[in-house]
Amino acid sequence: MLGTIVNAVAIVIGGMVGLLLRKGIPDNYKATVMQGLGLSVLVIGLMGAFKNENILLLIFSIVLGGIIGEKLEISNKLDNLGIWIENKTGKGEGSVAKGFVTASLMFCVGALAIVGSLESGLTGNHETLYAKSLLDGIASVIFASTLGIGVIFSAAAVFIYQGIITITAGAVRYLLVEEVIREMSAIGGLLIVGISFNILEIKKVPVANMLPAVFLPILYQLLEPLILSATTIIQNIF
Template sequence: MLGTIVNTIAIACGGLLGVLLRKGIPEHYKTTIMQGIGLSVLVIGLMGAFKSGNILVVIFSIVVGSIIGEKIKIATKLDEMGLWIEGKMGKGHGSVAKGFVTASLVYCVGAMAIVGSLESGLTGNHQTLYAKSLLDGISSVIFASTLGIGVVFSAAAVFIYQGIITITAGAVKYLLVEAVIQEMSAIGGLLIVGIAFNILEIKRISVANMLPAIFLPIVYQLLQPLLLSITTILQNIF
């Protein structure tokens, strides 16, 4: 958990610094900065998504994951949590919910969050999460300077999300082959593209409700022997 703890602190500290700098940045600068962030996030997402080695797994995971996410209403719950924080903060802090939801998704669905947390849980190697901490700390300054104090609270979401992956990694170790991790990272990259679309206001995409898709390659790996058996039987019949 050490890597996740460092990551959490880096986001919180960077976010607080960004909030302090926020008042000194003119509004038109903030708009341009957010557009630049959106484009950068888009490139990061595309780089991750193109690493997929099995597009069928990605499609299956996105479709089934979206159904699960819509059923349990992840996006609604995140929004409600952000609005609850906003209500506790009171007026004068801007859209706390928007900053919280946007930053939480950016920091949670990337390849480094997934792979780093798995490495931390399986081998005790925190180097990937340390590198992510540096990147997240710097980006949180920029995010918070434009989106406000909600970015600081996204640190809690990162702690819970990465912490759960780290703790449970050992239980599914035998399923976490390289191909599975590759597809999990690719799906994370695709969701980051969706976040970029939201930031750039191109098209509102319910990225939060697609979050379960990230973990479905594990289910696919678990069912693969059964699927191969069914395919073999069908081939013999026809």
């Protein structure tokens, strides 16, 4: 858990620095920086998504994951949590909830969050999460300078999300082969593309509702022997 703790602290520190810088940045500069950040996030997402080597699994995961997320109403619950934080902090301009949701998703669904948490849980190696902490700290400065204090609260979401992955990694160790981790990272990259669309205001993508998709390659790995057996039987029949 040490890597996740360091990651959360880095986001808080970066967010505080961003808040200090925010007061001196004119609105037109903030808008330009936000657009540039959106484009950068788009490139990061595409780089991750292009690592995919099983397009059918990616499509299946996104579709089924989206259905699960809609059923669980993850997006609404995350938005409501952001609004609750906004009310508690006494901010009413709506930026707290937006900053919390945007930063939480950005920091949670990327390849580094997944791979780093798995490494931390399986081997006790925190180096990937340390590298992520540095990147997230810098990113939180930029996010907080444009989206405000909500970015700082995303540290709690990162702590819970990565902590759960780290703690449960040992239980599914035998399923976490290289192919599974690669596909999980690729799906995470695709979700980051969705986040960039939201930042650029191209299209509102319910990224939070698609979060279950990231973990479906693990289910596929578990069921793969049955799928292959069924495929072989069908081929023999026809």
